[in-house]
Amino acid sequence: MVSPAIALAFLPFLITLLIRYRHYLVLLYRAVLVGWLRDRLTGVPREQRAFQYLLAHAIPGDPRHVLQTLDQWSYYCEHLSCVGPVKGRIVERLVRERAPQRVLELGTYCGYGTVLLAQGLPLGARLYTVEPDPRHAAVAEKVIRLAGFDERTVELIVGPSEEVIPQLRARHGLAKADFVFMDHGKRCYLRDLRLLETHQLLAPGTTVLADNVLFPGAPHFLQYAKTCGKYRCKVHRASLEYFRAIPDGIAELCYVGNC
Numbered sequence: 001m002v003s004p005a006i007a008l009a010f011l012p013f014l015i016t017l018l019i020r021y022r023h024y025l026v027l028l029y030r031a032v033l034v035g036w037l038r039d040r041l042t043g044v045p046r047e048q049r050a051f052q053y054l055l056a057h058a059i060p061g062d063p064r065h066v067l068q069t070l071d072q073w074s075y076y077c078e079h080l081s082c083v084g085p086v087k088g089r090i091v092e093r094l095v096r097e098r099a100p101q102r103v104l105e106l107g108t109y110c111g112y113g114t115v116l117l118a119q120g121l122p123l124g125a126r127l128y129t130v131e132p133d134p135r136h137a138a139v140a141e142k143v144i145r146l147a148g149f150d151e152r153t154v155e156l157i158v159g160p161s162e163e164v165i166p167q168l169r170a171r172h173g174l175a176k177a178d179f180v181f182m183d184h185g186k187r188c189y190l191r192d193l194r195l196l197e198t199h200q201l202l203a204p205g206t207t208v209l210a211d212n213v214l215f216p217g218a219p220h221f222l223q224y225a226k227t228c229g230k231y232r233c234k235v236h237r238a239s240l241e242y243f244r245a246i247p248d249g250i251a252e253l254c255y256v257g258n259c
């Protein structure tokens, strides 16, 4: 048994910790606990619940309204780990500036990032998005089509990036990507960047964006990008999706080729 005196001595320390990390505790509560509980109580996965909300509130064929509706859901109902509106504006601006013809997204989840990327593409451009979880992919497919993008503009590939990347050229006709959005397992970023290099899927000038490089963070990926000599690299500082108090950032890499 811990004596009351010792417990009391630890109280200020505990309170300081709670105050300091309160935003992360709220994140844990909203992003993990609430979703898990509602999954158990309703028997419907949260991504499917989000899609039902979308069906009831979003204007079909209007990608901007689809994104706004998903934002409403994530702010006021349940958290979704989509790129979100704050970092989304950075992604949107870069897509419009670069006007890429061939885009690759790793980590589709519910299709928020896919719709965000697709709405800024020039005519005739094509977006390939990769998702290994068939349940997420099924929701994403419906979200993408609801937003008005057909198979010619957006191809959803179901499988893990490490298996899909080596097959992109032969199976899906993607010779080079001129814009890549990485938003899947943070530990996969470095491995997949190197896979893209090995399979010669990057061309000089290709933009590679990587989400969440500050939270939860991708230090090995950032270190490689900054020191290998193949990229110009900068980090756009912002905040975590749907949590303004938690700092996060998107890395922007420009492939300059093998030096």
Ligand SMILES: C[S@@+](CC[C@H](N)C(=O)[O-])C[C@H]1O[C@@H](n2cnc3c(N)ncnc32)[C@H](O)[C@@H]1O
Binding pocket: 081, 082, 083, 084, 106, 107, 108, 109, 110, 111, 112, 113, 114, 130, 131, 132, 133, 136, 159, 160, 161, 162, 183, 184, 185, 188
């Ligand atoms: C943060 S979510 C993606 C969010 C999405 N880009 C958006 O903005 O809406 C991460 C997704 O990556 C997927 N994922 C995990 N490992 C992956 C892998 N090896 N290849 C591709 N996707 C992966 C997960 O299943 C999950 O759906």
